Amino acid sequence: MSVRVRYAPSPTGLQHIGGVRTALFNYFFARSQGGTFILRVEDTDRERYDERALQDIYDTFAWLGISWDEGPGVDGPHAPYFQSQRLELYQGYARQLVEQGNAYYAYDTPEELAAMREEQGEKGAGYDRRGRNYTAEQIADYQSRGVVPVIRFKGLLEGETVFEDLILGRVKKKNKDITPDPVLLKSDGFPTYHLANVVDDHHMQITHILRAQEWIPSAPLHVQLYRAFGWEPPAFCHLPMVMGKDGQKLSKRHGSTSVIEFRNQGYLPEALINYVSLLGWAYDDKREFFTVGELEQLFDPQKINKAPAVFDYKKLEWFNGNYIRQKSDEELEALVTPILQSAGVVSTPITDNEAAILHGASPLVRERMKYLTEAADIVRFLFTDDLPYQMDELIPKNLSAAQTVQLLELGRELVGGFASRSDEENEERFRLAAEERDLKLGSLLMPLRMAVTASRVSPPLFGSMRLLGETRVLKRIDTVLQLLRTEGGK
RNA sequence: GUCUCCUUCGUCUAGUGGUUAGGACACCGGGUUUUCAUCCCGGCAACGGGGGUUCAAUUCCCCCAGGAGAUGCCA
CATH class of the missing domain: 1.10.8.70 (Glutamate-tRNA synthetase, class I, anticodon-binding domain 1)
Incomplete structure (x- = not known):
């Protein structure tokens, strides 16, 4: 069976590094296997839904140059790819579960649930499954008050649920430790992640679920859901998380974790992709530069690490510089x-x-x-000729204004006709002049650099002057000479 | 609190039942250079702890500690 994987973002916030890493691993896995990469928008939370977040998903992947085989804008056999457009599907399955006895209507009000949690205090044991035992009278009472029920899963209370993970191997969990009776269908008729992802992954014939390790605790629940429906679960592959410098889950306070922000800060997509691909994955012990095309060939989920990785801006910066130079x-x-x-x-x-x-x-x-x-x-x-000269910068350390003027005057002389000479010839000309006066080439050039570029740090001087032309260069020198003679003379 | 996952240089990682535990970033030092940068050379630096198994454990097993995640009508 050919590989089908999906990236399933929720349009509730900007795409960040962790999400994109998950998307990339899915994408590369699909490509390396000749499979299909699907984008599915999990917009089931209407409270937090944000249209800008949806646009951000598109912008992010457009910038990265990653496209999907099925998803928004790319019709496939399992459209639509927005969960909000598939509500009847989830509702039908939720009802089926109720009819089968695997789920039930729970009538608790938000206030009651809040009170229950209050009572539990720090322990946070979760839902106490009270809804399982409401009497007909209680239910009638809720209904008469207009309380709309949710549908909760009737989780197994005994035994354990086991699943095989491509990275972690066999993962076991006692059924009593699984989140008690989680909500499947909310009172607004929208599914929760648990229901929607299982239903869609089955219907879209997803073969492998590559998602972050934060999902490990609910994976057994998903397995139980597949079983309740009589479906075969896909293979699981829980990816290690990406952390910030402080070892915490990467978030806004760690800087620009929104991917689009990386674009705005001058990063190249190929650098970001290359770097992010190496977070929790390595090809071998010597190679770390990969084009997208190479990753599409070489990516191998067997080589994914178990341990979380810390996002290192320094290394990304190094990659970025390298890609710029290419x-x-x-x-x-x-x-x-x-x-x-x-x-x-x-x-x-x-x-x-x-x-x-x-x-x-x-x-x-x-x-x-x-x-x-x-x-x-x-x-x-x-x-621009309007340069922000600063007097203290204009005069090199250990030199007086008068000495600087002398050096600059000499420089002005030597510059004459520079455009007709090669950079090498110009350099030789300056070097000779410097040696005659027992100066270092750098000392002679620095005042000139300051005059021409208004900075101690600049691209190579002769090349820069060539771009400016002799007229502008001489004018800048004269401007600075003037400044030094008046201001500096005080 | 409970449950789950994780543990090789500061960071990303390679690796094997017997290796001088390798590479990269960062950092430090040196060289080239017209400033900066690039580039080149060198250096620093790791198998969390304790038990086993074994002739031999970084590698296999157990415990502990530490870290992280989950514990929502969010995903």
Whole structure:
């Protein structure tokens, strides 16, 4: 039987790293097996439903470049793929369970349940199954008060439920330890996750459930549901969780765990995918760079770890820098242009002149970026003459204003006609001049760098000047000389 | 509280009944360099503890500790 797996997000919040890791593992598993990857939207919680969260699911996967074989926008044999559009199905099965004696209507009010929990205190034993024994009179009373019942599963009280997990092996749980009589169908007619996922996974012929380990405790319940329906459960594969630095489940306070936020911060999707794929999974002991295409071939769930993994921004950053360096000039420019535009560094649309400068800058900045967003600060000086000179920065440490002026004047002289010489020739010219005066090349270049780029840190100077042209370069030098002579003279 | 899962360098991991326990990130040091970055070289650093099984355990078993997750008319 061909593999069919699904990623089943709930549109109640933004897609985060953990969810996307689950989606990716499902996707890669399906691809590696020549199977089918399904996206199913579990929108059964109308309290927390958020349309923006649904859009975020689409945006996230579009950015990552991951698509599904069946799901929203891709009709398949088991449509619709929104659970809110499949209510009759769940309701029918819930009723069937009641008729079979595997479930029952429970009439408790929210207040009563709250009171029950209050009484239980810290212990949190869960529902006390009181609804199983309500008398006809009690039920009639509830009904007369307009209380709408839920349908609860009549869980086994004795024995144990066992299931095989691809990663964990055999997992056992005593039936009495399973959440007591969980709600299957809410009073609003919507199913809970437990019912909906079992019904849909069966109907959509899902062969493997790859989901986070937080589901382990309810897996035996799901197995009991499959049995009650007389269905064969799919294979289970519970993925280790992704934690934050503090060892806690990854959440908002750990930074940008919303995937779209990674995009906004200048990460490349291929870097994120590569890194996230290595959270709880490794191909071997030497290889860690993988394209999506390679992961589609090489992913093997047998190699998934049991232990949770800590999300390390430093390593992601390293991957990101690597992937940026792999970009061609053209690719990098396309990636960076919108960022420069929203930073106001270049026009919208970008002018030919700006594009030309950017093109020349690509090779100079590529090695210097860990995030695409850094481009704005690195290249800004190439696009504006209005530079934020700071006097204390202009004068190198251990030098006076007067000495700086001298060095800059010398630099100005040496710069003359630089465009007609190669970078190597220019460097040699400066090096000779520096040696004559017993200076280091760097010391001679620093005042010039400050004048041209307004920063102690910049792309290579000669290349940068070439992009600016001699006129602008000389003008900047003169501006700074002026500043140093007046301000610095005090 | 109860139940479940987990445990190799700080982090991600490889690994085997007998290895100098390997790699990567981070960190530290050095080199190249025009600043920064890249790049190169080197270094630091781990089998949670206790019992077994065995000629031999990081590896197999048990216990403990620690960590995490679940315990909803959320998923």
